Amino acid sequence: PGGAALKDAEGNITSPAHISCTSAEIFEQVGEGEPVFFDDGKIEGVIRKQAPDELLIEIVHTRKVGNKLRADKGINFPGSKLNFSGLTAKDKKDLAFVVENADIVNVSFVNRKQDVRDLMAELQKLNPPKGFGIILKIETQSGFNKLAKILLEAMKTYPVGVMIARGDLAIECGWDNIGRVQREILSLCRAAHIPEIWATQVLENLSKQGIPSRAEMTDAAMAQRTDCVMLNKGPYILQAIRLLSTIFKDMELYQEKNARLWPAMERADNH
Incomplete structure (x- = not known):
């Protein structure tokens, strides 16, 4: 403690x-x-x-x-070279509980395709129910750089999705890069036909304080481009859900239908 x-x-x-x-x-x-x-x-x-x-x-x-x-x-630790490999003993224990009691598991800090392989190998031992889902959280520079290989590995299973953990990504990739990074993740996931979750601080002020900011209203409208949006808990969460629903309905006509599926990725490792 x-x-x-x-x-x-x-x-x-x-x-x-x-x-x-x-x-x-x-x-x-x-x-x-x-x-x-x-x-x-x-x-x-x-x-x-x-x-x-x-x-x-x-x-x-x-x-x-x-x-x-x-x-x-x-x-x-954005300036450190961290090397995490495999699932920990606690991860495996938690995963066994999740398989027995939930429909889907979120996997944090997916940095390479081997992380996906390790997860799938452990799941095979646990024999999850049919349709058990996996969400891969992309929240580091390394995960973004290797996203293409991660997605190719993830496409070997179904159902699978990607969470854009924008809070961690902004720190890892830099505040000046987060706009481009989240758009490129959306494009890659769309090309791979993998649903994505837009996460971190969506309508945060409204959910916690009851009054939305102008910036988060624009951010919520941008979230229309994704398949799913995650809201954080708060005393005004019902108001946040209602407002988000209204924004999505109003923005539906403006949703990009013909965006390029694979724009050039400036800093990702495509080798």
Whole structure:
């Protein structure tokens, strides 16, 4: 469990604030001076010291009043070369439960076609029911670069879909690239006839605060180009669902019907 900083009677920090990380491999694969982001980029830090079981991180940017970092929020290392391979023991245990109790499974951080192969091999052992679905979450630069090969591997099973995890992608690929990246993912999935899910912060202000922003209204209209949209939880979620439905109905006549299926991908690995 995380904890706040401890201070002495004079206000000096005797023990810094800390949080936990569920991926033990991280500590050996990152280096000092590399950036780290928390909660979809709301908090930015730099790794100042690396140890086998902990990282000392200096927070260099957040809101002036600070940001509260809640449990189970994402951590991104966009400047680090991370190498995750295969499913963990916990993944396999969770997957067995999902097969028994759900209709579909979301797989996070799909970075290469081997990740899809590993998942399918484990599913074959579990004998899932007919029609059991798979959603591959694309949320890293590596996953985007290798998307063509990932999709070709994924097309060997059915049903399968892709989630565009735009929060993580924006951090991994850069804020200036996220518009192009999400469009190219849509084009590739359309060419492969694989449905895609538009995710992260869709009508977020409305869902949580009851009032939408102008920017997220435009973003919701752009989501019309996808097959599915994911809304986050909030006290005003019903209003968000109704508004999204209205936007989609109004925008249906303007939906692109003749867009190119395969525009040139500037930075993806097509080899």
